Amino acid sequence: MSRPKSPWWSRAVFYQIYPRSFADSDGDGVGDLDGITARMDYLDALGVQALWLNPVMVSPMADHGYDVSDPRDIDPLFGDLAALDRLVTAAHDRGIRVTMDLVPNHVSSAHPWFVEALADPSRRDRFIFRAGVDGGPPNNWVSIFGGPAWTQVPDGQWYLHLFDSAQPDLNWDHPEVFADIEATLRFWLDRGVDGFRIDVAHGMAKPAGLPDMDLTDNQLLRNRADDPRFDNDAVHDIHRFIRRVLDDYPEAVTVGEIWVHGNEQFAKYLRPDELHLGFNFQLVQADFDAVAVRTAIDNSLAAAALAGAAPTWTLSNHDVVREVSRYGDGSQGLARARAMALVKLALPGSVFVYNGAELGLPNVDLPDEVLQDPVWERSGRSERGRDGCRVPVPWSGSAPPYGFSSTADTWLPMPADWAPLTVEAQSGDPNSTLALYRRAIHLRSTRPEFSGDGVEWLGPQTFRRPGGLTCVFNTGDAPIPLPAGEVLLTCGPLTGGSLPPDTAAWVV
Ligand code: NOJ
Ligand code: MG
Numbered sequence: 001m002s003r004p005k006s007p008w009w010s011r012a013v014f015y016q017i018y019p020r021s022f023a024d025s026d027g028d029g030v031g032d033l034d035g036i037t038a039r040m041d042y043l044d045a046l047g048v049q050a051l052w053l054n055p056v057m058v059s060p061m062a063d064h065g066y067d068v069s070d071p072r073d074i075d076p077l078f079g080d081l082a083a084l085d086r087l088v089t090a091a092h093d094r095g096i097r098v099t100m101d102l103v104p105n106h107v108s109s110a111h112p113w114f115v116e117a118l119a120d121p122s123r124r125d126r127f128i129f130r131a132g133v134d135g136g137p138p139n140n141w142v143s144i145f146g147g148p149a150w151t152q153v154p155d156g157q158w159y160l161h162l163f164d165s166a167q168p169d170l171n172w173d174h175p176e177v178f179a180d181i182e183a184t185l186r187f188w189l190d191r192g193v194d195g196f197r198i199d200v201a202h203g204m205a206k207p208a209g210l211p212d213m214d215l216t217d218n219q220l221l222r223n224r225a226d227d228p229r230f231d232n233d234a235v236h237d238i239h240r241f242i243r244r245v246l247d248d249y250p251e252a253v254t255v256g257e258i259w260v261h262g263n264e265q266f267a268k269y270l271r272p273d274e275l276h277l278g279f280n281f282q283l284v285q286a287d288f289d290a291v292a293v294r295t296a297i298d299n300s301l302a303a304a305a306l307a308g309a310a311p312t313w314t315l316s317n318h319d320v321v322r323e324v325s326r327y328g329d330g331s332q333g334l335a336r337a338r339a340m341a342l343v344k345l346a347l348p349g350s351v352f353v354y355n356g357a358e359l360g361l362p363n364v365d366l367p368d369e370v371l372q373d374p375v376w377e378r379s380g381r382s383e384r385g386r387d388g389c390r391v392p393v394p395w396s397g398s399a400p401p402y403g404f405s406s407t408a409d410t411w412l413p414m415p416a417d418w419a420p421l422t423v424e425a426q427s428g429d430p431n432s433t434l435a436l437y438r439r440a441i442h443l444r445s446t447r448p449e450f451s452g453d454g455v456e457w458l459g460p461q462t463f464r465r466p467g468g469l470t471c472v473f474n475t476g477d478a479p480i481p482l483p484a485g486e487v488l489l490t491c492g493p494l495t496g497g498s499l500p501p502d503t504a505a506w507v508v
């Protein structure tokens with residue numbers, strides 16, 4: 001096993017692209033691969049070292065690509081294999097790595113295996129089919145998206161789907177499931193892809209006997225510590241299998257989506273023969289509060305250190321409310337999101353930036369009739385779902401579609417008041433959020449002060465990297481003193497020698 005001391009992914013800035021929403025090249029109102037390729041200079045100027053593309057494999061799009069019906073081809077909505085090759089070449093020409101999304105927990109109900117399983121009960125063993133109990137489903141499990149986790153087929157059997165009914169869970173006790181994932185991994189890695197984000201990396205292995213769950217708390221993607229659906233020990237055998245394939249590609253990386261309880265449980269996924277990186281969602285879950293932020297940072301560092309892995313940092317993704325809105329929306333929400341961007345980019349390890357975060361985009365309140373997330377219908381229209389953080393990126397101009405597409409009929413409508421947020425509007429403004437991100441990523445990637453692992457806390461809102469960078473952030477309501485030294489970057493004006501509320505600064 002090749003373990004270079006400091007692999008590229010242990011300190012990279014990854015940019016997460018939600019392909020539907022980044023840039024549309026063919027005027028159908030949905031972003032696509034050639035759209036991304038056409039914007040590669042933008043990504044280069046932003047200074048990111050790697051991309052993570054949400055799923056672009058063939059899919060009926062019940063969950064916008066997380067329902068894969070052919071894992072080894074590109075959905076025509078996004079392009080084709082040649083378009084992916086163009087994207088990878090354009091990225092590699094600029095020194096940018098490309099990672100894709102791998103969905104091993106489930107497939108689409110349109111996947112040939114599931115079509116075959118429906119037609120022939122003797123071919124159901126690659127999924128989790130069971131007889132019902134007392135006329136109802138086999139156990140009381142609920143879907144993460146709301147409603148039951150079981151759907152009955154016409155002959156009376158039930159199949160398990162932890163997500164939408166169009167996403168049947170695979171049976172990871174079946175050797176063909178292993179063989180197929182290996183084929184998928186090698187297919188994309190052989191094409192030059194640099195690794196994978198692994199969906200629901202704490203899922204896949206189900207407990208023997210499928211025992212009932214406690215139904216008191218089933219918040220989206222936040223399972224309880226005793227939730228039988230997730231984090232079962234056998235999942236680690238699956239990660240070890242994936243890692244053995246990855247080790248044939250020494251430069252490639254895996255980063256797991258891991259929602260588990262406790263640092264020890266988290267660290268298990270990052271043992272030397274499992275995943276390279278794991279998303280730690282502690283910063284996403286922390287309020288804009290000094291104690292909460294420090295606790296999140298310390299815990300994330302401790303969890304990664306337990307496994308000798310690099311920590312990862314993320315403030316948002318396609319599943320959560322955008323940080324500007326989480327921190328209160330308006331100018332204060334934006335100021336806080338900018339401050340937290342400096343906190344995140346000051347930390348050791350790998351940083352993930354969700355497309356649009358660099359523009360300070362807020363979540364969007366969408367009308368009922370445009371909502372597409374399966375969560376909306378499955379929750380009986382009680383949860384609005386995740387569409388509000390997936391609205392297309394505004395590039396230029398003063399009205400929708402803001403250069404995202406040639407049609408104003410974009411897959412989700414774009415707000416009328418986003419003209420000041422476009423890439424074009426922000427590019428010329430040195431105080432814009434885009435300018436802040438560009439500068440911060442550039443400094444992080446080039447200055448020696450960002451070296452070394454771990455952080456030392458110099459105060460409740462001040463930490464120092466071994467290389468000499470000090471980051472101070474102010475979550476309170478009164479200015480706080482700045483540490484001595486040269487101010488490298490701030491996300492807002494300083495008042496005299498002190499740091500105002502909702503602001504952060506880098507000092508060397
Ligand atoms: C996690 C993904 O991030 C989310 O978008 C998706 O709906 C579920 N996994 C199911 O694949
Ligand atoms: Mg398109």
